[in-house]
Amino acid sequence: MDTGSFLQQNIGNLLAVVFFLLCFRGYFRYTARRSHNTPTLAFAMHRHRKQWIRKALRRENRIADTNIIANLERNVSFFASTTLFILAGLMTVLGTSSEAVIMMLREIPFSDQNTRGEWELKVLLLICLFVYAFFKFT
Numbered sequence: 831m832d833t834g835s836f837l838q839q840n841i842g843n844l845l846a847v848v849f850f851l852l853c854f855r856g857y858f859r860y861t862a863r864r865s866h867n868t869p870t871l872a873f874a875m876h877r878h879r880k881q882w883i884r885k886a887l888r889r890e891n892r893i894a895d896t897n898i899i900a901n902l903e904r905n906v907s908f909f910a911s912t913t914l915f916i917l918a919g920l921m922t923v924l925g926t927s928s929e930a931v932i933m934m935l936r937e938i939p940f941s942d943q944n945t946r947g948e949w950e951l952k953v954l955l956l957i958c959l960f961v962y963a964f965f966k967f968t
């Protein structure tokens with residue numbers, strides 16, 4: 831296959847990946863620059879947590895504080911387990927017959943016609959995103 835014809839056939843996919851990577855990287859640059867002069871949500875939450883812990887140390891009855899901490903741990907565990915389920919599903923889709931999935935997607939009117947390689951690259955991109963989200967959050 832000629833490189834020129836490959837680019838012509840896949841220009842939409844390539845532009846979408848480039849746009850996604852630019853937005854992904856641009857968002858982190860924007861938030862890093864913006865956090866220098868504006869208080870962020872993470873900073874405000876950290877400040878409130880420190881105040882809460884100081885007040886909790888002065889209280890004798892810490893049952894409500896213990897319940898709040900347990901609830902926070904459950905939320906993180908829920909996100910981690912959900913992300914792992916999504917990753918398991920994506921790995922299963924990647925490991926199964928890609929041709930069957932591609933044929934099923936061709937029947938959807940708004941879906942573009944993908945080759946096996948394009949389909950696998952798209953699933954791998956999703957896997958990378960969810961692995962990143964898992965490690966970033968947990």
